[in-house]
Amino acid sequence: MNLKYRILVIVALVAASIWALFPRTVVERVKRNGEFVYDTVRRVPLKRGLDLQGGMHLALEVDESKGPVPDKSKAIDNALKVVRNRIDEFGVSEPLVQKAGNDRIIVELPGIDDPRRAQDVVQKSAFLEFQITDETQALEKSLPRLDALLKDKKLVAAASTPGAKKDTTSSSAGLQSLFTADTSKKTDSAKTDSAAAVGTVGGPGAFSKLVQQGQMPGEYFVAQPDVGTVTQYLTLPEVTAALPPGKVLRWSSDTVSLSGRTYRALYVLDAKPIITGEFLTDAKPNTSPTEGNLVQFTMNNEGARRFRTETGRHIKDYMAIVLDQRVMGQPPVIQSAIGANGQITMGGKDLQAAQDLALVLRAGSLPVPLKVVEVRQIGASLGQDSIHKGITAGVIAIGLVIVIMLGYYRFSGALAVAALALYILYTLAALAGFQAVLTLPGLAGFVLSIGIAVDANVLIFERIREELAHGKTVRTAIDEGFRHAMSAIVDSNVSTALTAAVLYQYGTGPVRGFAVTLLAGIAASMITSIFVVRTFYMLWLNRSREAQTTLSI
Amino acid sequence: MFRILHDTNYDFIRWWKVMAGITIAFILLGLGSLAIKPPNYSIEFTGGTLMQLEFTQPPDVGEIRATLDAAAVHGAEIQQFGTNREFTVRAQDPSAVAAQSKGAESIATTIERVLKKKFGENNLKVVRTEAVGPRVGQELRRGAIIAILLSFLITLVYLSIRFEWRFATAAVIATSHDVFTTIAFLKLMHLEISLTVVAGLLTVLGYSLNDTIIIFDRVRENLRKGRKETLYETLNRSINETLPRSVLTHATVLAATLSLLFFAGEVIRPFAWVMAFGIITGTFSSIYVAAPVLLWIERKWPRKTSARQSSSTATPTSRTRPSPATATR
Numbered sequence: 064m065n066l067k068y069r070i071l072v073i074v075a076l077v078a079a080s081i082w083a084l085f086p087r088t089v090v091e092r093v094k095r096n097g098e099f100v101y102d103t104v105r106r107v108p109l110k111r112g113l114d115l116q117g118g119m120h121l122a123l124e125v126d127e128s129k130g131p132v133p134d135k136s137k138a139i140d141n142a143l144k145v146v147r148n149r150i151d152e153f154g155v156s157e158p159l160v161q162k163a164g165n166d167r168i169i170v171e172l173p174g175i176d177d178p179r180r181a182q183d184v185v186q187k188s189a190f191l192e193f194q195i196t197d198e199t200q201a202l203e204k205s206l207p208r209l210d211a212l213l214k215d216k217k218l219v220a221a222a223s224t225p226g227a228k229k230d231t232t233s234s235s236a237g238l239q240s241l242f243t244a245d246t247s248k249k250t251d252s253a254k255t256d257s258a259a260a261v262g263t264v265g266g267p268g269a270f271s272k273l274v275q276q277g278q279m280p281g282e283y284f285v286a287q288p289d290v291g292t293v294t295q296y297l298t299l300p301e302v303t304a305a306l307p308p309g310k311v312l313r314w315s316s317d318t319v320s321l322s323g324r325t326y327r328a329l330y331v332l333d334a335k336p337i338i339t340g341e342f343l344t345d346a347k348p349n350t351s352p353t354e355g356n357l358v359q360f361t362m363n364n365e366g367a368r369r370f371r372t373e374t375g376r377h378i379k380d381y382m383a384i385v386l387d388q389r390v391m392g393q394p395p396v397i398q399s400a401i402g403a404n405g406q407i408t409m410g411g412k413d414l415q416a417a418q419d420l421a422l423v424l425r426a427g428s429l430p431v432p433l434k435v436v437e438v439r440q441i442g443a444s445l446g447q448d449s450i451h452k453g454i455t456a457g458v459i460a461i462g463l464v465i466v467i468m469l470g471y472y473r474f475s476g477a478l479a480v481a482a483l484a485l486y487i488l489y490t491l492a493a494l495a496g497f498q499a500v501l502t503l504p505g506l507a508g509f510v511l512s513i514g515i516a517v518d519a520n521v522l523i524f525e526r527i528r529e530e531l532a533h534g535k536t537v538r539t540a541i542d543e544g545f546r547h548a549m550s551a552i553v554d555s556n557v558s559t560a561l562t563a564a565v566l567y568q569y570g571t572g573p574v575r576g577f578a579v580t581l582l583a584g585i586a587a588s589m590i591t592s593i594f595v596v597r598t599f600y601m602l603w604l605n606r607s608r609e610a611q612t613t614l615s616i
Numbered sequence: 617m618f619r620i621l622h623d624t625n626y627d628f629i630r631w632w633k634v635m636a637g638i639t640i641a642f643i644l645l646g647l648g649s650l651a652i653k654p655p656n657y658s659i660e661f662t663g664g665t666l667m668q669l670e671f672t673q674p675p676d677v678g679e680i681r682a683t684l685d686a687a688a689v690h691g692a693e694i695q696q697f698g699t700n701r702e703f704t705v706r707a708q709d710p711s712a713v714a715a716q717s718k719g720a721e722s723i724a725t726t727i728e729r730v731l732k733k734k735f736g737e738n739n740l741k742v743v744r745t746e747a748v749g750p751r752v753g754q755e756l757r758r759g760a761i762i763a764i765l766l767s768f769l770i771t772l773v774y775l776s777i778r779f780e781w782r783f784a785t786a787a788v789i790a791t792s793h794d795v796f797t798t799i800a801f802l803k804l805m806h807l808e809i810s811l812t813v814v815a816g817l818l819t820v821l822g823y824s825l826n827d828t829i830i831i832f833d834r835v836r837e838n839l840r841k842g843r844k845e846t847l848y849e850t851l852n853r854s855i856n857e858t859l860p861r862s863v864l865t866h867a868t869v870l871a872a873t874l875s876l877l878f879f880a881g882e883v884i885r886p887f888a889w890v891m892a893f894g895i896i897t898g899t900f901s902s903i904y905v906a907a908p909v910l911l912w913i914e915r916k917w918p919r920k921t922s923a924r925q926s927s928s929t930a931t932p933t934s935r936t937r938p939s940p941a942t943a944t945r
Contacts, residue, residue, distance in 0.1 A: 114883075122752060178745070179725070436749035438724070445668070445743040449881060456880035463871035471618060471864060504812050507876055507884045511819065511891060514872030518865045522830070525861045528619070551833035554778050555826040561774060562767045562822040566815060569763035574815045581819070 066605065069598040076590070077485065080492030084108070108495050111173075112502035112576050115450050117443030118173035119181055124166055126434035135166045138431040143168055146185055146433075148426035153184055168433070178440045180419065188387045188432055189423035191340025193370075194311070196281030196381040196394055197331035201307035202274075208305045210268025213296065270296060277328060279381050279394065287318055287325040309334050316389040317410040330390050332383050337373035342366020346424035348417035349406075356409040356417040360424060367403035375400035386420070453506035460510050461487075468517060472524055474615030478599040479520040482591040486516050489587035494580065502576030512584035519556070519592035522548040524616055537614045541600050545593070552593065560585045621859045628855050628903050629848060629911070635904040639797060646800020655803055658810035661757045663750035664708035665723040669731065670741045674700045680731065687730040689723060698882045702743075723747065760814045764795065767818065771825060779836060782913045787828045790906035794824045797897045798890060807886050816887040820894030823869070827862065827902040834858050835910075847914055851907045866895055 088103050113120050123146075125132050125139060132138050139162060146168055147160045159171035175181050273289045276282075285293050296302050297312060306312065315328035346360040362370060374382070374397050383394040384407050392408040409417050464483065468476035490509065494501060501509075527544030535543065560582060567578035659666045677694055680703065684692045693706040707723050724745050731740060748756075768788055775784035798817055802809060834854035843850070873895065877888035 122749075435747075437752045438745060438747040440742075440745040442741065442743035449883060452879060452881035453884075456875040456878075456884075459875040459879055460872040463875065464868045467864070467867055467871060471620075473618075503883060504815055504887065507812075507880060507887055508815075508819070510876055510880065511869070511872050514869035515823070515865075517868050518826070518861075521861050521864045521868075525858075525864075528860075529857075547837070550836075551830050554775075554833060555829045558771055558774055558825050558829060559822040561770045562818055562825075565763050565767040565770065566818055569759045569766070570811070570815065574811050577812075577815045 066598070066601050069594070069601065073485070073595055073598060076489060080488045083492040083496045084488075109491065110495075110498060110500045111446070111450070112500045112505070113171060113173060113439065113446075114441050114503045115446045115501060115506070116173050117175075117441050117446040118171065119175045119178045119441075120437070120439040121170040121172075121182060121185060121435060122163070122437035123168045123170065123185065123433040124436050126432040128434075132431050139166055139168060141430040142433060145427045145429050146170060149184055149423055152422050152426055153181065155181075167436070174443060175440075176443070178438075180415070182435065182438070184419055184423060186433055186435060187419075187423050188429045189340070189420075189426070190387055190428040191343065191424060192336035192385040193338050193373075194313075194332040194334075194336045194383050194385055195377050196279060196383055197307075197310050197333065198280040198380065200280075201310050202281075202283065202312075202331045205305055205307050206268065206271045206274075209270040209296075209302060212301050212305055213269035270302075274329065275326075279396075281331040281381070282394075283329045283331070284319070284321075284326040285329055287327055290314070290327050293329070307331070313383065313385055313388055313390050315393075316386070316391050328390070328393075330383055330394065332385070332390075336385070337377070337382070338362075338366060338370050340424060340428055342369070343424055346421040348414060348421045350414060350417075354406075354408045356412060356414050357406045358409065358417050358421045358424065359404065359406045360421075362403045362405075364403075370405075371400045371402050449503050450506070453503065453510065457506075457510045457513065460513050464513055464517060468520075472616055475524055475527075478596050478603075479517055479524070479592070481599065482520065482595045483513070483516060485595055486584075486587050486591040487513070489590060490580075490583050493583040493587060497579070497583070499579040499583065500576050501580070504574060505576035505580040508577045508580040509584065512581065512588070516584065516588040516592065519548070519552045519588060520596055522551055523592065523596070527614070527616055531614065531616070538604060540614070541597075541604070545597055549593070552589070556585050556589055619860065621863055624856045624859055625852075626856060627852055629852055629907055632904055632908040635900070636908070639793065639900065639904070643793075643796045643800050646803045647796070649803050650799070655799075656806060656808045657757075658808045658813075659706060659708055659746060659748050659753070660811050661753045661760075661809065662708055663748050663753040664706065665727070665748075666707075666744070666746040667705045667724055667727055667742055668697060668744035669703050669705065670743050671701045671703070671735065672739045675703070675735060675740075677703070679734070680705070683730050683734045684727065687726055689727055689730075692727075756811065760811070763814075763818065764821070767821065768792070775829070779832060782910060782917070782919075783832050783836070786906045786910035786913060787825060787832065789909050790828050790901040791821050791825050793901045793905045794820060794894070794897045797901075798893060801893045801897075802890070805889060807889060810886065812884070812887045813890055816890035816894070820890060820898060823891075823894055824898030824901055827898050828906045830861065831855055831858055831902055831906065832910075847911060851911065855903055855907065862899065866899060870895055 084107055086105050086107050088105050089108070123142075125135050125142075143160065143162055150158045150160050150170065150172070153172075155172045155175060157173055159169065161169050163169045170185055172181055270293075273285055273293055275284045277284050294314075297306075310331050311334045313330050313332055315330065318325045318327045320326075342362045342365060344361050344363045344366075346358050348356065349359050350356050377397050378399065380397055381394040382397050383390045384392065384405075386407070392410055407420070409420070461483070465480050468479050468483075470476070472479065490512070493499075499505075523544050526548045527540050530540035530543045530547075531537070563578045563581040563585065567575055567582070570578055677696075680694050681692070684690075684694075684705070689707055691707065693704075693708065695704045695706070696702070697704045705727055707727070724742075724747050728742055768791065771791070772784050772788050775787055795817065798820055801807075802813065807813065831851075831854055834857055835850055838850045838854055838857075839847075845853070870892070873888055873891045876884055877892060880888065
């Protein structure tokens with residue numbers, strides 16, 4: 064190739080590389096004073112992996128512990144949309160949500176500072192149901208059977224807790240109310256008094272002794288230490304079968320404190336919800352002076368119509384708002400038919416919780432429960448530290464390689480060093496151009512490749528030396544040196560590239576970044592050590608015709 | 617012109633029996649210790665939880681352990697990581713893994729909670745968490761093995777096309793040798809086998825293969841020149857002729873590897889160790905595995921004209937091969 068064109072190609076590549084690496088203005092979502100805003104940032108367009116910039120990587124799969132899912136792939140597809148919506152609203156710059164394989168969702172959230180919250184937002188089913196509390200005392204009717212069952216199974220001794228044993232002395236039949244019989248409500252003092260008055264409560268049965276009647280129909284209280292035991296009972300197949308038909312039992316999301324003891328409410332609800340969250344069109348967090356933090360929601364026309372009809376039929380009943388099988392707040396009494404708008408009170412939770420709940424309600428509920436199968440979370444400071452150390456190692460490696468090449472090959476070594484500078488530029492540009500992700504192993508691979516990149520030049524230089532030793536002229540020796548070294552360079556680089564391709568195919572995350580860096584490095588080193596150094600030699604030969612007799616190599 | 621090891625004429629292959637003895641002893645030592653105690657897989661492969669913690673004050677490791685034991689996080693391995701204020705906690709035993717599948721971050725959450733309670737909310741920071749379910753770990757392990765085997769297969773095919781099957785087989789056997797020595801090295805150094813280390817292993821394989829190819833390329837060329845010498849002599853000559861290149865390239869790669877080892881931080885160190893060892897084993901296997909194996913294959917399945925004869929009657933395969941110049945243009 065003509066020397067002019069060679070120089071043109073090199074200059075064009077340099078220009079393209081600088082263009083690819085030039086810091087550019089990008090629009091990013093950044094967190095400012097707790098709010099996510101769009102902002103423009105100027106930076107070098109090299110994508111850093113999660114391990115370098117900090118962030119979170121999540122892998123989720125369908126959770127089948129609560130029942131099999133027939134078409135997992137389809138379920139994952141649907142869940143993917145929901146997760147993507149949620150993440151988009153969550154406000155992370157450049158998040159990644161994708162399906163991996165047939166049954167897995169990968170979520171990558173760069174720069175996330177609250178991993179637990181992020182995981183919660185992704186994983187929350189956000190299945191909203193409105194269910195009327197039971198008014199038929201269905202649980203009381205089933206209690207004798209439940210007690211008998213548990214007695215037969217002799218599970219009581221095994222599962223009972225110290226908290227439960229305390230109450231065994233009491234032997235009045237059936238359930239006792241934690242409150243005075245006439246439904247004296249609301250005021251805390253009344254609660255305390257009545258609870259104190261009842262003292263030891265509970266029936267003789269294993270089950271009934273743990274459960275106390277609450278304030279409203281279908282409400283029961285279980286002392287917090289016993290919650291585990293009761294939950295365990297409720298999962299026994301025999302117990303499930305003996306529970307009142309057409310009803311479901313749901314725990315409250317918060318606890319209440321009565322006369323020094325903590326209780327959790329257990330609600331008996333009509334199994335069929337009057338309406339679910341599928342009709343929801345909007346949800347907003349809000350704070351009310353009386354009810355604390357809450358989420359206000361709006362339903363679409365069809366939902367509003369249904370909601371109005373159903374609530375109209377249940378005036379004076381209590382309606383539980385059930386989110387992911389937990390009753391949110393105390394079920395309110397239905398005063399009149401409710402239309403399109405409603406609200407969910409958050410109990411004692413903070414505004415952030417209300418914001419997150421509003422977010423997941425807006426984004427829709429997950430069609431299937433998801434479980435987390437992989438979490439990787441790296442702090443931003445650790446990533447910064449890795450970059451810093453990686454760059455230090457790289458600079459030192461470059462320095463050592465320069466010393467070796469200059470010390471051994473002198474002038475030719477200088478040409479190789481110049482080519483090495485271009486190699487670094489080209490490799491980084493290739494990574495930026497292909498939008499490859501630079502990971503920590505990738506950075507290590509890059510540093511290593513600086514040492515390997517000069518191999519082609521070493522091969523060529525050694526060949527040239529051999530040719531010179533055979534008494535050839537400088538010009539011929541250079542030509543022959545390049546030609547003879549070629550087969551070795553090509554074969555060794557192609558086989559390395561093939562290995563890198565395999566790594567890319569079978570690697571994940573950081574390792575994939577490593578393979579990409581390796582591939583970019585091989586391509587760049589072939590160009591620089593063969594093409595660029597050759598051009599340098601040609602330039603040198605052209606410029607000083609009389610100097611052709613000796614070559615510093 | 618400053619030259620080292622120029623125009624040498626060492627009889628490298630003469631020592632192959634001694635070298636074979638040394639490397640076999642090393643591999644057996646490694647595999648033997650593997651038989652006694654299984655390798656140290658990272659949580660990426662076994663499933664489990666790894667947390668990297670940064671304390672404001674150097675903590676007492678015994679105290680961390682006691683706190684974790686009290687919280688029923690048993691069998692957690694606590695290791696200093698770099699400075700004496702940084703530690704990794706690794707919950708990797710089967711019961712932890714089983715509990716993990718219920719929700720991969722549960723153990724991490726527990727560890728963070730109890731340690732913050734013990735040492736104070738602001739006195740430690742979780743800088744890295746990795747929690748991997750057992751199934752993911754299994755898939756990764758399978759992926760790593762497939763990657764290694766597939767890279768062998770592809771290499772075999774490529775070299776069979778570019779050289780011929782005898783060279784390809786010898787090169788792949790030399791590379792397999794490096795897999796075993798590197799595994800033995802990992803075991804003897806108590807290095808953890810992580811994804812990054814597997815990437816390092818594959819890099820070593822690529823590098824070692826490079827080295828073998830450079831020598832074989834010279835062998836191919838020398839055979840074509842048709843000197844009156846045996847393959848034994850040709851191999852020795854080729855190794856000697858490529859010796860300056862080997863020394864130079866190993867020096868630059870070693871320079872890069874050492875800077876990684878000393879300056880790139882704790883996370884990359886295992887990778888750098890593997891690579892440092894890889895330079896040694898790669899060089900070794902190119903000379904003492906690839907060459908003797910090629911000799912042995914030649915003796916067993918000689919090319920149509922006897923290998924001991926002058927290769928001026930170049931082999932049929934070599935005649936049909938393109939010349940290096942035309943092949944690469």
